[in-house]
Amino acid sequence: MSELKSTGPQTMDAPTPEDALHEAATLRGRDQTDASGRLVTADGKSLKSSLKRALRMQKLRALMLIAPLLIFVLVTFIAPIGSMLFRSVENEIVANTLPMTTAALKDWDGTTGDLPDEQVYQNLFFDLFIAAEAKEHTKLGSRLNYELTGVSSLFRQSGRRLDDLGEVYQDPLEDLNDAWKDGATWYDLMSGSGAGDTDLVDDQRRRYNALTQSTDRRDIGFVPSQAISQMLPRTARAYTAWATFTVYADEDVVAEEDPWEAVHAALALDLMADGTAAKIAAYSGPRADLLQEAATLEFPAADFKTGFGEIDEDWLAHVTWETIKTYSPKYTNGYFLNAVDLQKTADGFEPRPENQRIYITLFQRTLFMSLVITFSCIMLGYPVAWLLANLPARTANLLMILVLLPFWTSLLVRTSAWKVMLQQQGVINDVLVWLGLVADDGRLVMINNQFGTIVAMTHILLPFMILPMYSVMQTINPTYLRAAKSLGATNWTAFWRVYFPQSVPGIGAGSILVFILSIGYYITPEIVGGTKGVFISNRIAYHISSSLNWGLAAALGTILFLVVLLLYWAYDKIVGIDNVKLG
Amino acid sequence: MAESSGIDAFVEFERVQKSYDGETLVVKDLNLSMPKGEFLTMLGPSGSGKTTCLMMLAGFETATHGDIRLDGTSINNIPPHKRGIGMVFQNYALFPHMTIAENLSFPLEVRKIGKSDREAKVKRALDMVEMGDFGGRRPAQLSGGQQQRIALARALVFEPELVLMDEPLGALDKQLREKMQFEITDLAHRLGITVVYVTHDQTEALTMSDRVAVFNDGRIQQLAPPDLLYEEPENSFVAQFIGENNTLEGTIKEINGGLALVQLDDGELIDCTPVNVSEIGERTRVSIRPERVEFNKERMKEGAHTLKAEVLEFIYMGDIFRTRLRVAGNDDFVVKTRNAPDQVRLKPGEHVEIGWLPEDCRALDAP
């Protein structure tokens, strides 16, 4: 202050911005500044950074406080929803189980009506062989059976009879020389000499892990030589695949085990290939003699197409291949198409046959009935909530217990109680007949239809409507009504113009709760819904727990989720989400 | 006690009783009549029945017994919305979901007044309370004082002849309250409306009202203009309730014309004006206002009684001095003196003689 006073008089008649700055600086008085004029703290650190540090500590502490909740929400809420969304498009199983087949099918033009060529069938043989050994082929069968009836048993049965296709090539080899029966022979031959083809080993490891959804990184104790893998590519691949499987799945030693029939078949195919004979003649690695001897063998001509046809004629059906090709990509919109009564075809999609359309109907019905239930809850719950909010505390508490009572009984018990009430030989019908309002042979059908579902669900969800309405109404001061009346409003006008608008946030909150709950309900509709009262959730439950078509269930769930978001958005636009209060 | 009947009475309570539980009476035998244009305040501690009376008048409570008349017709069976009485509530009760203009328009709408008329009236009412620019706001965006004005404007916008106010200034700070007190009385007199005003704040009652009805225990204890109420309380409750008051307990020795001789409990004899005592030997409570007590011998009026007193405490309060004394065994005897240049400042422990005129000393009932 003293500096200010001393500078004051001299500069008073000509104030400049500099003066103002100077004044400001001097006003700070004893604040410490560093060389560049920034404020510093008592111990000479920059004030800004120490403030930042203090705030960061605060934020960190706050974060740690909510960390358990955050982790809980992430793990139990965000992650499952994410995984659900992902599952509805995920379709890696086809490409993981039949990698070579799907690759070869890319070049196949399904529109010509021709079947795929021999190469595709050969690839299918090798793919399916490994899959069958890993017992993964039936999973693929189940997956594709959702799209094409019969694929399930096609894969299951083909898996059992693949050996037959391979034995055609195994027998001549083993007849030729007993050495082919010895695992060590194969090991020596395939290991060869010189540089190893580690890429192939990596490829097959990746493939094995993809097929079995594992992450095994162990060394398999075998690397095919590059010379072998160039000369006998199929054999090298099949043998490496087998070796990987032997180590990872069976936990055996490669050199001590006999390879699969598929490896023999691969060798035969290699030997029959053009130009292999010349290479073998020039080859001098370990067991070259055996190879040269085998090269002279006459194998039956490669005809896997016929072979598969003999296993099951469905392999010669165009639609089988079309389905496999359609579902080859790692991601598919097929589940979503199914969920809206469409089906995926080779070139786009088309409506499902009329007798299979169900989901659109169910979505509409779910939305419609949920709205009806929400509306019934409002109509029934509003007066109750009003009473609760306006009765003396003692009576209100008693009434509140009555409202909460249903929560204390099991959902199944409550639903079954409605069954007893509403069925044709039930209490209500008995009373109506006794009163003579209804003829004994004309008893009302009140259950196993939409009516029963609406009644039971309205009853079950009513507390979710009443509680938010009650807590909002409690905050509405009764003097507003008096004020309205003193201003000349009738009871009804006072209610409608003054009380009701203030209770809307409670109705909004209750409606959102009830609507969202009812849209996802399935136990009650399942029990009292009959055929016309079931919801989309019942189909979701069926696909989750019974048909195991989780992809479709996820797609249906995702659509339901989006519908709810859409409605929420619409609600926000129309009513305003600020107008929702839980108390 | 309270006067009833009156030929041009606008609001009348006749033998009105009210009980909520059928066992105790909250309002006991209420008789009251007020002429048009009067500003009447019902004053009393909480639970005294004043708000119940107001609610009965508004129609939110029904009288258990008796008759309430408005402009000569009984309104006992008329529902509140048909009574045409404006009302200002303690918490203003502005509808939070409506704008200020909508709030004001509401009583006009329910009266089916045309739109242009409505807008004109709303504007006029808002201008009247100097809130013309606030029509588009919501109540929550206004300060307490502003809300108070709007509540007032809303109660007046449909031009009622009678306006009830239930502790309308209770939530405001002191300065604002004083300002509003003035504005309300000014407005009431300007518009010529009849006002029934409920409060428990005596200053408010004294400064605003034409007449004040002091309530206690379900009865009107005194109904009088403010000055009479203060200077001539009719019983010890009113004396005690209105303003500051010194009391001395004693017994009537003699009543002689306009004077009563009272023997205080320590034996001293003093002269007082008898108010509601009549018999000799009756217990009495003598009431003397602190500003009517004098200890400065030079200023002591002639004929004043004097008593010995000991100073216990001296409080400097700016415009006045407040001295607490021990008088006739009473440790809470307060004397207020103006802070004048020649005023003596007493010190604790000093012994003085104090005195007052017999007409400033009122012998009242001893409860």
Added chain:
Amino acid sequence: MKLNKILLASSALTVAGGLAFAASHAEMANSMTLVSWGGAYQKSQIKAYSEPYMEMHPEVSISWDESSNEAVAKLRAMNEAGNITWDLVDVTAGDAIRLCDEGLAMEFDPNELLADGDDGSSAEDDFGDLLVSDCFIPQIVYSTTFGYRTDLVGDTPPADVCAVFDLETYPGKRSLEKRPINNMEWALLCDGVAKDDIYDVLETDEGQQQALDKLGTIKDQVVWWSAGADTPQLLADGEIVMGSTYNGRLFSLIEEQDQPVAMLWDGQVYDLDGWIIPEGLPEDRLARVKDFVRFATDTQRLADQAAYISYGPARKSSAPLVGKHAELGIDMAPHMPTDPANSGNTFLQNYSWWADYRDDIDAKFQAWLAQ
């Protein structure tokens, strides 16, 4: 010296023996979680299998989980989470096939895992055709069949499954399961399709439509059930004239609760129920489960179960050993679905066919229901 040596040797032997004993026991886990359907059926399993087993092995504790109706989904979820908490799961044969296809159930060699029959036959022969999947250990034969209210059918009680479709003679509501399996077969059978041709017909769109059309003739008189307890309840309440359910449920309704209900054995569809061992159990638990299964599915134990519930044992060798009901004291053989008097006209559910067609026909069936 000599004595010392002997002593030393014998003590070494004792130690070694003790170690061996400890080792053999350490291999087997001492607790098991079995999964079943709850109710009377699970009770029969506890009485016939687990109680005797625990008597023999007091160190073992067995806990039960009533989750069989959602076992398929739960097993898949456990498998994905990599934490199998169940040791042995009771499922229907259809579910077992699905679990096997999904790689969630363990494949086994019947002769190695299961005990030989009392009559000396190998396990494979004793169970015979009932080994419908490489993962399925058959336990009981039950049937889905009809019961009717004796007081609501007049003087001519139904003797033919097609009475279900005869609204003229037997008016009133009937209950059917809310799924295509069995209903489609009955519909075709009563629409004049020969029993042997039913699945061939059902493979075609026209055949499926034919079955649905036949069901359509009674659609508005049908109460569709999804829980096994529904039909007995509906029958007891007089809500329906007749309805399909599991024969064991009807047995307890008729014999234990004395309701005016009778069995319509004609056209009953055999179904199998049995155990599967989840894939991927740790070795010690697997060893315990194998030990238990071998015991619980031997000839005597399967026959014992029939004393508590009217389901037929899955072993041929158990049939002669079926005795009386443990509480009611009545002969159980006449109440078995496999009793010659009851099995004049039966089906065995065609599991492999349904495994293929279930998804497709179910979609059509549900669409038809929703119309």
